[in-house]
Amino acid sequence: MPAERMADFRPDAAADVTDVVCPVTFVKALAALDELEDGRILEIRLNDGEAARNVPLSLKDEGHQVLRLTDNGDGTCALLVRKVSACPVE
């Protein structure tokens, strides 16, 4: 069983994107990640539905490590993502 299954991830920063709609949710999440150092964890609060469906995939496609998506039970979700910087071009 992968260790991440039970891991207790501790976010280093938080962002709330429940006040915007896609694709601004993704843009706002990226902007928040931009503030962090490589390897740090961001907790993103986003609306259930379209944002919860799409933001994790968009962040994965950007190369970041999506760790967990939890339903908060109030129409929002908590997404934990670890910043992975793009490899420097040699």
Add this chain to the structure above:
Amino acid sequence: MVVDYAALKKGGFMRQKQKDHFSLRLKVVGGELEVAQLQAVAEVAEKYGRGSVHLTARQGVEIPFIKLADVEKVKDALAAKGVFTGVCGPRVRTVTACQGNAICPSGCIDTYALARQISERYFGRELPHKFKFGVTGCRNNCLKAEENDLGVKGVYRLSWSGEVCTLCGVCVKACREKAVSVRENTLTIDEKRCNNCGRCAKTCPTGAWKGEPGYLLSFGGTFGNRIAQGRQILPPLKDTITFFRVADAALDFFDKHGKPEDRFLAAIERAGWGVFEETILAEVRHAC
């Protein structure tokens, strides 16, 4: 001079209401044209037409106001730059496609490659009536597969491995069909709900979900005078070899059962959907 309008129509020259003028339909596959081809089209439209083109409903390009006397010169000028005339009438028409997985993040199959193969194999083939192929890369269906006589929709054939799954919950939310749930430290898949859209595999951060391309076909779609949605009668096919076996059988069926002016759907209905399904299923069984 007696004008052979049927031959001109077959070669993509559509008679206009203005005497001795034609709108020239070009061969385009999957809506993709190189810049050099576009330049050739622009030059011909300027020199032989009235300086404009028409983008058709099925990703084609037509150059209107070509004069009868210029038909051969226009064909030569275009062919020199790799642009060829399209077709009209009772035969396989322009093969349409979305951008598929070569470009679109949602794409499950290589639509351009398949559209080119379909076009190479069937474009212009004579049949009882027009026949349209359309290839869409995923369940979003931007290309509207079911409007076509034979539509192809890209899906994923899925598998999941508990060895690497972290139960992160991302696929639970990604699935529009609510086919995935995580309860009591395990993941459950409701196969009846799964529509093979593949969003679980695309979004999975650990590679626990794997998706292999699948080809979901629809038959008998028509969106002209009669409007009907193509019907799915098969599970997703696993490869293009099987697809071409099925497509061959479908066109042969149309040849055998269709009367002139029958669209594919009318031919299927005359023979009976049961007979058609048996014909198609036999090909799939043979391929397995």
